[in-house]
Amino acid sequence: MTPAPGRRRLPLAERREEILQAATELIAASGFKGVTLEAFAAACGMTKAGLLHHFHSREELLIAVLERRDTLDLTSVVGTLEPAPDAATARAVMSGFVRRNLAQRSLVQLYTVLSAEALDPAHPAHAYFRTRLREGRAMLERYLLAWHPHPGAAAVDLLAFLDGLQLNWLRDDGIDFLAQWEAFADRFFAA
Amino acid sequence: MTPAPGRRRLPLAERREEILQAATELIAASGFKGVTLEAFAAACGMTKAGLLHHFHSREELLIAVLERRDTLDLTSVVGTLEPAPDAATARAVMSGFVRRNLAQRSLVQLYTVLSAEALDPAHPAHAYFRTRLREGRAMLERYLLAWHPHPGAAAVDLLAFLDGLQLNWLRDDGIDFLAQWEAFADRFFAA
């Protein structure tokens, strides 16, 4: 049997992954501000100090969570598609994101709250979100380039609408996220 | 002369207004989380305890600031217009908000950050923002009712786009808020 694990020792990589996974769930449920170092640790059955051995500060943990989630998301949605720069592909990719987000509301809320907090240039995740926005827009623009008359402005439009729709959906779950998106997309991709 | 005011005593209403004004500026500059009770008080030349005599908690102060700002904004933008329920009026009102927001970026950021924080149902301003969204949408819908084929969905669209555009503008001031809005409005109000 496991010899009365008053202490459970794991190899580095494994423990890190366990922590990140637990932290993601916790943050998604209660926001980042709402979760204390001790709570993160307790979720893995360890203590603050134990956790800090792996992530040297609370902020470092946050960044790690974000980056991990980002990688997972990106590969899962875009990964399998050919990067064909046409309207149909662009719409497919965006619809993929919409559907994925629809299914993980609390995680979307996490991103929303964090990205707002991070408007403050002093916030630990400020640079992260700034970069993320720029890259996302550049990527989208590449998809629009070949067929849209104003790819730059259109990319801004599309991302703004999606961000805003998400925000309103979080505030009021009476909103039909998917329907509103599809209607908007019909118009947008008709041009 | 004023007799060496180690203590400055003001009538209730006057002091309240002074506090709200100072608090608004402070929050707009550094966010709500970034300002401590003591800082709010110091800005009016008083102490925490003195301030708490007027607002019984930090949260109460926050709500008061929001409500005051809301009232001021609403009267300043909508106040002078006839509530004619046609497209032109709707567009004029919305454009009024856009221009006003454009001119007070830090205040917009305040609202953005707060409304994101307030997604948490336990947040002191949760109800405030929920109500505000609903009322805003209802008001907008009334303007669209007479001429738009789908007033409900359109209201959601418009507010989502504006929220999102604002958010992206806050994240990246390279975005031309006004131009993007006008272009969108051209399409939206053409229908």
Add this chain to the structure above:
DNA sequence: TAGGTTATCTACCGTTTGGTAGATAGCGCT
């Protein structure tokens, strides 16, 4: 099985912060 590496723990610290209790003093009224 001995020994070293290191993952984990116990105990503690210092600061920040929201809030309270009771004293004090400025203003209006008679």
Add this chain to the structure above:
DNA sequence: AGCGCTATCTACCAAACGGTAGATAACCTA
């Protein structure tokens, strides 16, 4: 002038929280 109301202050508290230091024990290798 005196008195009461209350706006304001001084002093204090308690708890939360992020982080550190040094002890301890689990696993790997020889």
